[in-house]
Amino acid sequence: MSTSYSPVVGGDGSSRLDPREARQPLLPSLDRPASPRFLQDRFRRPYQLRQYVMPCIGVSFLALFLFLTVNSTLHPPPVGPGRRTALELATGNILSDLQGDSIVWDRLAEMTDLFGPRISGGESLERSIDWMMTMMTQEDNLMVWTEKVQVDVWERNEESLELLLPSRPPVPLPMLGLGGSVATAGGNGSIEAEVLVVQDVEELMKLGNETISGKIVLFDDDNWKHYGDSVKSRVYGAREAERFGAVGVLVRSVTPFSLGVPHAGSMLGANIPAAAITVEDSQYIRRVWERHGKADHSASPFAHLFEIPKGATSRNIIAEIPGRSRPEDIIVLGGHIDSWDVGTGAMDDAAGFFAAWHALRAISHLKEPPLRTIRVVGWVAEERGQFGAKAYAKKHAAEIPHHIFAMESDTGVFQPWGLSVTGSEEAVDYLSAAGQHYLGHIGAGNITSSDSSGADVAPLCQEGVPCASFLSLDPITQESPLDSGLDGYFYYHHTRADTVAALKPKELALASAAMGIWAYLVAEMVQSLPRDDKADA
Amino acid sequence: MSTSYSPVVGGDGSSRLDPREARQPLLPSLDRPASPRFLQDRFRRPYQLRQYVMPCIGVSFLALFLFLTVNSTLHPPPVGPGRRTALELATGNILSDLQGDSIVWDRLAEMTDLFGPRISGGESLERSIDWMMTMMTQEDNLMVWTEKVQVDVWERNEESLELLLPSRPPVPLPMLGLGGSVATAGGNGSIEAEVLVVQDVEELMKLGNETISGKIVLFDDDNWKHYGDSVKSRVYGAREAERFGAVGVLVRSVTPFSLGVPHAGSMLGANIPAAAITVEDSQYIRRVWERHGKADHSASPFAHLFEIPKGATSRNIIAEIPGRSRPEDIIVLGGHIDSWDVGTGAMDDAAGFFAAWHALRAISHLKEPPLRTIRVVGWVAEERGQFGAKAYAKKHAAEIPHHIFAMESDTGVFQPWGLSVTGSEEAVDYLSAAGQHYLGHIGAGNITSSDSSGADVAPLCQEGVPCASFLSLDPITQESPLDSGLDGYFYYHHTRADTVAALKPKELALASAAMGIWAYLVAEMVQSLPRDDKADA
Numbered sequence A, B: 001m002s003t004s005y006s007p008v009v010g011g012d013g014s015s016r017l018d019p020r021e022a023r024q025p026l027l028p029s030l031d032r033p034a035s036p037r038f039l040q041d042r043f044r045r046p047y048q049l050r051q052y053v054m055p056c057i058g059v060s061f062l063a064l065f066l067f068l069t070v071n072s073t074l075h076p077p078p079v080g081p082g083r084r085t086a087l088e089l090a091t092g093n094i095l096s097d098l099q100g101d102s103i104v105w106d107r108l109a110e111m112t113d114l115f116g117p118r119i120s121g122g123e124s125l126e127r128s129i130d131w132m133m134t135m136m137t138q139e140d141n142l143m144v145w146t147e148k149v150q151v152d153v154w155e156r157n158e159e160s161l162e163l164l165l166p167s168r169p170p171v172p173l174p175m176l177g178l179g180g181s182v183a184t185a186g187g188n189g190s191i192e193a194e195v196l197v198v199q200d201v202e203e204l205m206k207l208g209n210e211t212i213s214g215k216i217v218l219f220d221d222d223n224w225k226h227y228g229d230s231v232k233s234r235v236y237g238a239r240e241a242e243r244f245g246a247v248g249v250l251v252r253s254v255t256p257f258s259l260g261v262p263h264a265g266s267m268l269g270a271n272i273p274a275a276a277i278t279v280e281d282s283q284y285i286r287r288v289w290e291r292h293g294k295a296d297h298s299a300s301p302f303a304h305l306f307e308i309p310k311g312a313t314s315r316n317i318i319a320e321i322p323g324r325s326r327p328e329d330i331i332v333l334g335g336h337i338d339s340w341d342v343g344t345g346a347m348d349d350a351a352g353f354f355a356a357w358h359a360l361r362a363i364s365h366l367k368e369p370p371l372r373t374i375r376v377v378g379w380v381a382e383e384r385g386q387f388g389a390k391a392y393a394k395k396h397a398a399e400i401p402h403h404i405f406a407m408e409s410d411t412g413v414f415q416p417w418g419l420s421v422t423g424s425e426e427a428v429d430y431l432s433a434a435g436q437h438y439l440g441h442i443g444a445g446n447i448t449s450s451d452s453s454g455a456d457v458a459p460l461c462q463e464g465v466p467c468a469s470f471l472s473l474d475p476i477t478q479e480s481p482l483d484s485g486l487d488g489y490f491y492y493h494h495t496r497a498d499t500v501a502a503l504k505p506k507e508l509a510l511a512s513a514a515m516g517i518w519a520y521l522v523a524e525m526v527q528s529l530p531r532d533d534k535a536d537a
C-alpha cells in the first residue's frame, strides 16, 4: 500500500504558524526531539486536530512564545535544538553545488559514449568501472575502492527470428533473446514451429499438453497495468511453457508504449529458448492466429544465442565520506553499474549511480563531513540477478546492524519527486517531515511507503535497515510516480532507446542534489532513523 | 496562414436562437441561399455583431417568425430551401453506417498483415491492390477499376552502418538508406570516412571544400519546429554535400520524438549515398565530434544498397458512385496506396485510402446516389514522387474543369478534426459553415485554410480545384492539429512502428464517416463549390 502525506511545513524552510500546531509544543519536553510517533499523529490526523484546535484559535501569547522557542525541535526534527541553521546551510550548499551544473549528465554521456552498454561479464563494463574509478579518485578526490563480485556471464551472439506466412516472404522480426535464455539446439540449430498465442501464464495453465506440446508459445499480455504485473510472462513464461512441452517462447515486450523496439530482460531458468518481440509484432501474430485459427510458423528464433558456461569476476564500486562523530553508522545510497546489452544503459542504471556519486561529491565539498558515514555503492550485475547486492551484503554482514538507511535509484533519474520508503512507520514519518521541510521547495520532498524495496538494497532491508527507492516524475507525462506508475520510464527500459538522450542535464543535477540532501539529513539525525522491528524479528 | 472559425450553429444540427442572428434573416432574400461572402462576415465578426444586436434583444415576434422560416436557407447553405431534412438524414446515415463498426480497421489490419509494406514496384503492393480490388468489387459491390501508372523502382537490399571508435568495438547503428539513394561504389563497396557534423544545409554552405571534401556529412538538425522545416536536410542534404566533395551523407531522423528507430524518406538525386540514422545516434555522433574536435569513422554506410535501373508498372485504384443528376461533376477523395518498405504503411497511407473507400461504401448504402459523382482514388507511388497523382491528372485532364472538390488524407487517420482547405475564400467559408453544422457534434467540422495542399491532390489544386487535407487530432496528445503541428503522427512516420497498431478502430470508423459526410455535402450543393480563380488564371 502507498501513502502520501500533505505538507505541513512551508517549502521555503520557514515554519508556517498553523493553528493546529500552536498547541503542540506543549506536549513534548524541550530536551529531546519530538518522537516519530508524535509526528506520525500530526501528519496522519490533521483534520481531527483541526477540529480540536479551531475553537482555541485565540491562542495566548505564552503559547505562541513557547511554540516559537521549541518549534525547531519539532518539525522536522532531524537533530537537537540549535542545529536548524547549520542543516539548512549544508543542504542549501549541496543544492547549489549541483544545480545549474551539467557535470552529471556530461560525465554520463562521456562514459556511455566511450564504452557503450555494460552487460555483466563483458569488457565494456570493466572499462567503464576503470573510468569511473579514475574520475572519482583523480578528479573528485573521493575515498573509493572496488570489491570483487563473482558474476554469471550470459552473452548475446547473433540471433534472428522470422515469421513464415503463406501471403508474404519471411518476415524478419526484431527480437531480443531474454537474459539467461538457452540457445536453440546447443547454439547451432534453429526452431521452426507453429505459434500458440496466450494472454499470460494463467491462460497457459488452462491448456493441456496436446495443445502446447511442440509449439512456440507467444505470451501476448495486452493488459498493461504496471511493470510488476506485466513482467510475469517474461519471467515465468518459459519455465511454465516448458513443462507442457513447448519448444520455445516469445514474449510481448513489457512496456506501455512502443515504437517498434523490443525490450530485453531476464527470465527464470528453462531449457527452451525465450525472446522478447515488439508490442506491434506480438499483436500481429495474435491477429494472424485469431484470424486463421492457428498460428503460422516462427522460424530460427534464436540461432546462435548462447550462454558461456562459466562465470567471471567483476566489481562493486564503493566510495564514502567517513562520519565526523559516528563513523561506524552508515548511510548507503547508489544504483547498479551494469546494464543490458542494448542502448547504453545510461538510464538503467548508470544515471542512478551517477546521481549518488555526484551527491557524495557535493557533500565532500561541505565545510565538515556529516555526523555519520555516507557511502555510495555501485552494485554490479543487478540485471543478471543482483550478484553485486548479494556480495555487498555478505562482505559487509558485520556492518549491517550499523546501516542506518539504504537508498537506491533504479527507476530513472528525471525531475526528482521523493522517496518510496520501506521500513517502520516512524522512519516513514520522519522522512516525510524532513522531506517537506528541506526538499519541498524543489518538489522533491514527497514520501510514499511501500512493502517492496528496490532489488539492490533488498538484502539490507530484509535485515531491518530502513530503505528507500528514489523516485522522479514520469519523464513523458511529468505526472507524479503515484499517478503514472512510472510508465514513461518503461518506454525506454531495456531497449536501444536507453541512452543519455533519454535524460536531461538539469533534472539529473537536481535529482543528484536531492539524493545528497536525503542522505545528509539522515546522516545528521541526533537519534538514528528507527529500524524496522518486524524485519529484525 | 491558418484561420479557424468559432461555431455559431449548434452541434446537434438544431439552430440556437442567437440574438446576433435574429436580425440577419432580413438581409438576404428568401429565394436564394446566403452568399458565402455574407457567411464570411458572420463568422469573422461575431463581436461587432453582438454589440450591434444586444440593445435590440427584445426582438419582435415578427422578426423571430421570419428568422425561423428562413434560417434553414442560411446556415449552412449547401443547397436550396427544403433540402435540410434530407441532407441531415443522409449524413446521419453515413455516420451510423460506420460508427461502432470496426470494419475499416479490421480490413486494414488484414491487408497489411497479409502483405506487409507496399513499396512502389514491389510485389506486395500489387498483391495488396489485387486484394483491395477483390474486396471493393465482390464484398462491397462498388464500381471499381484500375489505371496503369509507370513508376520508378528503388529497392533496399542489405545495408549496414558502423561507427568506429577507439574506445569500443565497432558500433552497429540502425539505419535506413534514403529513398532514391545510390549505393556505395556501385553496390559492392563500402565507405570509411571521418564524419563532419553540421546542423543543416545552411551551416554546410558556410564551410569550404577543404573541410567537407572526403567526409561523411551528418546533418544533425536538433531544432524541431515542424516536419516541413526539419525535412530539408533529408531532401537537399546529399545534393548539396556532394557539391563540396562529401563521400556520403547521414541524416538525423525527422521526428519530434524517438525511441531508437530510424525514419525513412525520400531525397533529391545525388551521386553519393545517403541514409537516415536515429535521433539518439545522431546526437551521439555529434557529442563525440564536439568532444574530440573531429569525428570518428563511419564505415560501410550503405553496403549493397542499390537502385534497380528500370521502371515498373503499377496501378491507381478508382472507385465511384455516379451522380444522380450531375454525373459529370466529380468530387474526389482518397489517399495513397503505396508506402515505404518499413513497418506496414498502415498509417501512411493505407488508412487514408481505407477511410475514403469505406466512406464511399457507406454512401453506396444510401437510398439514392448523391447529386454529383463521388470518386475515390488510391494514388500509387506517392512516396517515390507522386507518380500516381501525375498519372491521374494526365489521364483525367479533360475532366479536371469538372472536378468540384479534391480531398486527400495523408497525415494519419485518428480522431477526426476537420479539413485544411486550399482554395477560394468562398470555398473556405462554405465548408466552414457546413462543417460546423453537419460535423460539429462529433468535433470533426473544423476548417483551417492553407496555401499548400496535399501532394496527391496538388496537380488538381493547381488547376483551380478547391482542395482539402483531411486532419485528425494529434494521436499522442489529442491536441488540435493547429496546436500540435501533427507531431504525434511523426512519431510513427516512415518507421517500423507504422503498423495498424498505431491506429484505433473507433477513430478510423469516425474519420471515415466524416470524410464521407464532407464529400456528400459538397456533392449535394445546389451551386458548385467556387473554384480558385487565382489558380485558374
Ligand SMILES: [Zn+2]
Binding pocket: A336, A348, A349, A382, A410
Ligand atoms: Zn535497473
Ligand SMILES: [Zn+2]
Binding pocket: B336, B348, B349, B382, B410
Ligand atoms: Zn504519405
